[in-house]
Amino acid sequence: MHVETLGDGPPAYTILACVHGDETCGWHAFNRLKASDVTLNAPVKFVLANERAFKLGRRFCDVDLNRVMPGDAQSEKHEERLAARLVHELEGTTVIDFHSTESKGCPYAVVTGGDAASRRLARSTGLDRVVDMSQLPGGVTRHVPGVAVECGYYDDEDAATAAHRILRHFLTVEGLIEGEAAPSTPTLFKVTGEAAGRGYTFVGENFRRVEQGEVFAEKDGMARRAEAPFYPVLMSTHGYEQRIGFTARRVGPVPANGEAHPS
Numbered sequence: 322m323h324v325e326t327l328g329d330g331p332p333a334y335t336i337l338a339c340v341h342g343d344e345t346c347g348w349h350a351f352n353r354l355k356a357s358d359v360t361l362n363a364p365v366k367f368v369l370a371n372e373r374a375f376k377l378g379r380r381f382c383d384v385d386l387n388r389v390m391p392g393d394a395q396s397e398k399h400e401e402r403l404a405a406r407l408v409h410e411l412e413g414t415t416v417i418d419f420h421s422t423e424s425k426g427c428p429y430a431v432v433t434g435g436d437a438a439s440r441r442l443a444r445s446t447g448l449d450r451v452v453d454m455s456q457l458p459g460g461v462t463r464h465v466p467g468v469a470v471e472c473g474y475y476d477d478e479d480a481a482t483a484a485h486r487i488l489r490h491f492l493t494v495e496g497l498i499e500g501e502a503a504p505s506t507p508t509l510f511k512v513t514g515e516a517a518g519r520g521y522t523f524v525g526e527n528f529r530r531v532e533q534g535e536v537f538a539e540k541d542g543m544a545r546r547a548e549a550p551f552y553p554v555l556m557s558t559h560g561y562e563q564r565i566g567f568t569a570r571r572v573g574p575v576p577a578n579g580e581a582h583p584s
Contacts, residue, residue: 322406323372327355328364334497335366335411336488337418340387340461342374346472347419350484359489359498366414370407370461373399388459408464415442416467417491421480423560424471426527428483430507431469433460437579442468444504444575445494446487450528451575452554453511454567471555509572510552516565521545523556523565530571538565 326332336354338347351367374381383398392404421427430443435455439462443451446468454460462469470487473480493502510528518538525537531547537556538545545565556566 322403322410323369324366324410326364326366328361330364331413332364332366333414334363334492334495335368335414335416335467337368337370337411337416337461337467339372339375340370340418341380341385341420342371342376342382343378343380343475344419344421345375345475346421346477346480346484347488348375349481350419350488353481353485354488354492361492362497362499365492365497368407368410371400371403385459387461390459390461391464407461411461411465411467414465415495416462416465417442417446417488418461418467418469419484419488420469420471421473421475421477422471422555422557423475424523424527424555424557424566425474426554427471427473427480428487429471429528431462431471433457433463433469434466438466439468440509440575440579441504441577442466443507444577444579445491446470447490447494447502447505448487449505449507451507451509452569453509453572456512504577506574506576509575510554510569511572512554512567512569513551514568516545516553516556516568517563518545518565519563521565522558523553525553525556527553527556527566529553 386400391408393401394405429450432439472484493500521538521540536544551568554567554569
């Protein structure tokens with residue numbers, strides 16, 4: 322794990338990158354921020370989480386770091402030990418956690434705490450969609466105040482550019498740098514389950530409602546139809562080994578206090 326701080330004093334915010342080692346957009350965003358002429362109003366910490374996997378160009382070494390939080394310092398598995406260190410490193414800070422993905426529909430914010438404070442932070446990203454994944458296990462921002470961002474396709478230049486833009490917007494709204502930026506009022510989607518399966522081609526569109534009986538995936542000439550209406554989230558053809566992605570319901574806009582109500 323690589324850690325550095327911009328500015329003097331104890332930082333109240335952390336920029337987190339490479340929880341998955343092959344998702345490098347947050348690393349690029351931080352380096353662009355550091356190379357710019359921006360002046361910070363308060364110190365900010367940067368953490369490159371899974372440095373070993375990052376150097377190997379792999380998602381993880383033993384297990385998915387995002388799924389094993391808060392970890393086990395005595396584990397034989399690299400990511401479980403790392404998770405325990407990461408929880409300690411992030412303690413007392415507010416986190417923006419950058420990811421990239423195989424699926425389309427980016428960028429959007431993700432919260433795992435399921436609370437109004439996390440949703441308020443999602444508004445600071447300036448994005449128009451936020452996904453609540455609090456019903457799933459793990460997640461770095463379940464253990465600290467924070468928001469994750471899915472920026473785009475893996476190591477793509479567009480994902481790095483989006484991450485840098487979102488980072489600057491977030492820091493501006495949170496009062497850490499000067500500039501013109503305002504909180505957004507994103508639409509909240511709450512994950513309700515997963516679409517399990519291996520080897521399917523996803524033929525739907527993330528965040529577009531799939532009606533009951535509608536085909537959303539295909540495999541060997543067979544159609545996978547929705548048993549009930551849902552919104553696809555993080556669905557893709559090659560993103561997961563054992564699932565197509567996740568199903569969600571549309572909750573409605575997230576207002577200033579972070580408390581979203583069904584629309």
